[in-house]
Amino acid sequence: MVNEPDPEPQPLRRETPEERADRNLVELLQELRVIQTGVQIVFAFLLGLAFTSRFPELDDFQRDVYIITLLLTVLASAVLATPVAIHRALFHRGFKRRIVRASSRLAVLGLVILAVALNGAVLLVTDVVLGHTAAVGVTAVTSLVFAGLWFLLPWTLRPDRAGDGG
Known part of the structure; x- marks a missing residue:
């Protein structure tokens, strides 16, 4: 690979x-x-899942994962929508920089919650399809993918990390 x-x-x-x-x-x-x-699509999938014919066949672990994942998706949606509510409430009061700072932190928090929720959905589906052991392995891999792409990669590209001062 050429740099x-x-x-x-x-x-x-x-x-x-x-x-x-x-x-x-x-x-x-x-x-x-x-x-x-993306959050809305995952939420719709989870809502629809509860009304399928196989849903009553889920074991206690799978039902717990389902509920936790559903609630994490709702929480991610709430956190990721909060910057809009903050902007609506404060934009005309001269707090733009404060709004941006708080909203940026909320966006990162929302991404963390969303990554956990998406991995919960992966855990649930793979547990039903492949079994518990395989589901844990697959979910570990997807967790590493999210951590790498959403958090580690951006951190390594920061100007203060790259040494370019920009």
């Missing part, structure tokens, strides 16, 4: 702190809009 050089560093934006906060909030809300669709 390609990083592209030329972009010149610093010439924007006021308020303009930067505006841009950051718009970008964050767009990201949340995209992820919220």
